[in-house]
Amino acid sequence: MQAMQENTWRKSLDRTRRSAFGQILSFLGQSDLSPDYWDNLEAVLVQSDLGPQASQRVLADLRLFASKEGVIKREDLQSALQDLLIESIEPYQPVFADAGPTVILLAGVNGSGKTTTAARLGYRYQLQGKRVLFAAADTYRAAAVDQLQVWGDRLGIEVISGEPGSDPGAVVYSASEAAKSREAEILLIDTSGRMHTSHNLMAELEKVHRVCTRVISGAPHQTYLVIDATTGQNGLSQARFFTEQIGVDAVILAKLDGSARGGVGLAIVQELGLPIAYVGLGEKKEDLLDFNPTAYIKGLISSSRIENC
Numbered sequence: 001m002q003a004m005q006e007n008t009w010r011k012s013l014d015r016t017r018r019s020a021f022g023q024i025l026s027f028l029g030q031s032d033l034s035p036d037y038w039d040n041l042e043a044v045l046v047q048s049d050l051g052p053q054a055s056q057r058v059l060a061d062l063r064l065f066a067s068k069e070g071v072i073k074r075e076d077l078q079s080a081l082q083d084l085l086i087e088s089i090e091p092y093q094p095v096f097a098d099a100g101p102t103v104i105l106l107a108g109v110n111g112s113g114k115t116t117t118a119a120r121l122g123y124r125y126q127l128q129g130k131r132v133l134f135a136a137a138d139t140y141r142a143a144a145v146d147q148l149q150v151w152g153d154r155l156g157i158e159v160i161s162g163e164p165g166s167d168p169g170a171v172v173y174s175a176s177e178a179a180k181s182r183e184a185e186i187l188l189i190d191t192s193g194r195m196h197t198s199h200n201l202m203a204e205l206e207k208v209h210r211v212c213t214r215v216i217s218g219a220p221h222q223t224y225l226v227i228d229a230t231t232g233q234n235g236l237s238q239a240r241f242f243t244e245q246i247g248v249d250a251v252i253l254a255k256l257d258g259s260a261r262g263g264v265g266l267a268i269v270q271e272l273g274l275p276i277a278y279v280g281l282g283e284k285k286e287d288l289l290d291f292n293p294t295a296y297i298k299g300l301i302s303s304s305r306i307e308n309c
């Protein structure tokens, strides 16, 4: 089971591993650990989307390890690097309401994967036997409501929506009331992601936040930021922005399959201290997996099939 999972992750991270991370390993293969060597390795780590601060930290730890152990063997450095990175990632535990509906807010820029993620989370909770409701709070485009409705029909999950262009706060109000009266265990709120730099969107998200807190105490219990893993460092700046503006409990890395920039997850963990809750490894309802730090790091950095890519 574990081997199968690691294989899925490896395959999804193929492109990322072949790009920048592949170079890390060819570096680790060198036997002369001169100061130049470490400088060059640092440059490769930075290019791998690890980010400058995290790269420096990891490199300092790796140097310490190498000097203590007198290590020059590639395999030893590789596993030391893997261990350092795995240890630096905090495992994530979702939070649920003590009583009543658990409200989950999904935020992120347009196209990042919010609606698909709402569907995949809905499916996951349904499998656990939980009653789920969707709130279509992306009222900005009619197509956005339709997209969630299609998922709702497919999964047999009710969607609470309003007219296109209506107030998202009003949709969230109705959905929160409905979640309470129907004794739903999970309410998933899909939001709009237009203009992430604009004040309007942030004001809208704050209002949505306020409205659900008013109807359901402690809500939203989780605010997830959905990041498109193909956007690399841009994903890191989005994460920084949303965290400052609305507060984020954890990140969901969508589209990790096929991304060449999957290392951004590491940068988010290292630079912002945010946990990663789930990853999207495809577009189907079952393609949302718990974030598995070991499988992720091994998928990024492991020796077979990466030589000279």
Ligand SMILES: Nc1nc2c(ncn2[C@@H]2O[C@H](COP(=O)(O)OP(=O)(O)O)[C@@H](O)[C@H]2O)c(=O)[nH]1
Pocket (backbone or CB within 6 Å): 108, 109, 110, 111, 112, 113, 114, 115, 116, 117, 193, 226, 253, 254, 255, 256, 257, 258, 279, 280, 281, 282, 283, 287
């Ligand atoms: N390959 C892949 N595609 C995804 C994944 N998550 C979302 N998508 C696709 O990305 C596109 C945008 O997703 P959507 O959920 O509509 O994004 P939203 O605008 O944030 O709601 C859609 O075509 C999705 O099918 C994923 O994990 N892997």
Ligand SMILES: [Mg+2]
Pocket (backbone or CB within 6 Å): 114, 115, 116, 138, 144, 190, 191
């Ligand atoms: Mg959407």
